Amino acid sequence: MSLADLIDAFVNLDENRVLGIVEKLLREGTDPSEILEACRKATTIIGERFERGEYFLSELVFASEIFNSVMRVVLPELKRETKPLGTIVLGTVQGDIHDIGKNIFKAFAEAAGFKVIDLGVDVPPERFVDAVRTHNPDIVGMSGLLTISYESMKKTVNALKEAGLRDRVRVIVGGGRMDEHVKRYVGADEWADNAMLGIRKCKEMLGLGG
Ligand code: B12
Missing domain, CATH: 3.40.50.280 (Cobalamin-binding domain)
Known part of the structure; x- marks a missing residue:
C-alpha cells in the first residue's frame, strides 16, 4: 500500500479502499501532510476527467465527500506547535x-x-x-x-x-x-x-x- 495506491483508489472514487489505505499509511507512520497532498493530486486528476467530460458534477461532489472523510481521519494527526505566530x-x-x-x-x-x-x-x-x-x-x-x-x-x-x-x-x-x-x-x-x-x-x- 503506497501513496500511489491511494491516488488510484481516490481517482476511482472507491471510498472504502481510500479510507483503508489512509488508515494503514497512518499506522505505518506516513506524514499526514503527504497523505493530504496525495489526495489533492487525485482531485487534480478528477478535475481533468471532469474537463474532458469523463466525470460529471456528481463525481466532483463525491470526490469532495471522500476528501472530507479523509480529513476527519487525518487532521487530528497533524502535530500542533504551541507558540502563537x-x-x-x-x-x-x-x-x-x-x-x-x-x-x-x-x-x-x-x-x-x-x-x-x-x-x-x-x-x-x-x-x-x-x-x-x-x-x-x-x-x-x-x-x-x-x-x-x-x-x-x-x-x-x-x-x-x-x-x-x-x-x-x-x-x-x-x-x-x-x-x-x-x-x-x-x-x-x-x-x-x-x-x-x-x-x-x-x-x-x-x-x-x-
Ligand atoms: C471538489 C470540487 C468541487 C466541489 C467543491 C466542494 C467543496 N466543499 O469544496 C463542488 C462539487 C461543490 C464543486 C462545484 C463547482 N466546481 Co469544482 N471542483 C472540485 C475539484 C474536483 C477539487 C477541488 C478540491 O477540493 N481540491 C483539493 C484541495 C485540497 O486542493 P486545493 O483546493 O487546490 O487546495 C490546496 C491549495 O490550493 C492550498 N490552498 C487552498 N486555499 C488556500 C488559501 C490560502 C490562503 C493558501 C495560502 C493556500 C490555499 O492549500 C490546499 C491544500 O494543499 C476541482 C478540480 C481541481 N483540480 O481543483 C474542481 C474545479 C475547481 N471546479 C470547477 C468548476 C467549473 C465547478 C463548478 C462551476 C461546476 C458547475 N458546473 O457547477 C461549481 C462551482 C461552484 C462555486 N460557485 O464555487 C473547475 C474550475 C474551472 C475554472 N477555471 O474556473 C475545476 C478546476 C474542475 C475542472 N477542471 O473543470 N467543485
Missing part, C-alpha cells in the same frame, strides 16, 4: 464555494501556531474588510479555485485599500491555479498552490523564516 483572516472569496483546500490550509496554519479567523465561503469584500477592522490580523488569506475568483480577490484587495487597511496586513492568495501572474493581477503579496508552501510564505512574510 500571528493571526490570519481566511475565507473563500465571493462567488466561490470550494472550501476543502481552505480548510486544509486552516488546519495546517493552526497546527503551525497561527490563530485563524475563518469567514467561510462566498465571502464578499466588505466582510473581509470588517474582519480586518475587528480582528486586526497580520495576514489576510483568500482562497479561490474558479477563474472568476480572481476578480473577487482583486475587489477584496481594492476594498482593503479604500478602507485604508491594505498597508496594515499582508495578503496571500491560495488555490490550485494560483501563480505569480494572479498574485500581481489581484494585488496580493504572496501566493501558494499548496498548504505547506502557504505556511512557509506566511512565516516569511512575518519575518519568521521558512
Whole structure:
C-alpha cells in the first residue's frame, strides 16, 4: 500500500479502499501532510476527467465527500506547535464555494501556531474588510479555485485599500491555479498552490523564516 495506491483508489472514487489505505499509511507512520497532498493530486486528476467530460458534477461532489472523510481521519494527526505566530483572516472569496483546500490550509496554519479567523465561503469584500477592522490580523488569506475568483480577490484587495487597511496586513492568495501572474493581477503579496508552501510564505512574510 503506497501513496500511489491511494491516488488510484481516490481517482476511482472507491471510498472504502481510500479510507483503508489512509488508515494503514497512518499506522505505518506516513506524514499526514503527504497523505493530504496525495489526495489533492487525485482531485487534480478528477478535475481533468471532469474537463474532458469523463466525470460529471456528481463525481466532483463525491470526490469532495471522500476528501472530507479523509480529513476527519487525518487532521487530528497533524502535530500542533504551541507558540502563537500571528493571526490570519481566511475565507473563500465571493462567488466561490470550494472550501476543502481552505480548510486544509486552516488546519495546517493552526497546527503551525497561527490563530485563524475563518469567514467561510462566498465571502464578499466588505466582510473581509470588517474582519480586518475587528480582528486586526497580520495576514489576510483568500482562497479561490474558479477563474472568476480572481476578480473577487482583486475587489477584496481594492476594498482593503479604500478602507485604508491594505498597508496594515499582508495578503496571500491560495488555490490550485494560483501563480505569480494572479498574485500581481489581484494585488496580493504572496501566493501558494499548496498548504505547506502557504505556511512557509506566511512565516516569511512575518519575518519568521521558512
Ligand atoms: C471538489 C470540487 C468541487 C466541489 C467543491 C466542494 C467543496 N466543499 O469544496 C463542488 C462539487 C461543490 C464543486 C462545484 C463547482 N466546481 Co469544482 N471542483 C472540485 C475539484 C474536483 C477539487 C477541488 C478540491 O477540493 N481540491 C483539493 C484541495 C485540497 O486542493 P486545493 O483546493 O487546490 O487546495 C490546496 C491549495 O490550493 C492550498 N490552498 C487552498 N486555499 C488556500 C488559501 C490560502 C490562503 C493558501 C495560502 C493556500 C490555499 O492549500 C490546499 C491544500 O494543499 C476541482 C478540480 C481541481 N483540480 O481543483 C474542481 C474545479 C475547481 N471546479 C470547477 C468548476 C467549473 C465547478 C463548478 C462551476 C461546476 C458547475 N458546473 O457547477 C461549481 C462551482 C461552484 C462555486 N460557485 O464555487 C473547475 C474550475 C474551472 C475554472 N477555471 O474556473 C475545476 C478546476 C474542475 C475542472 N477542471 O473543470 N467543485
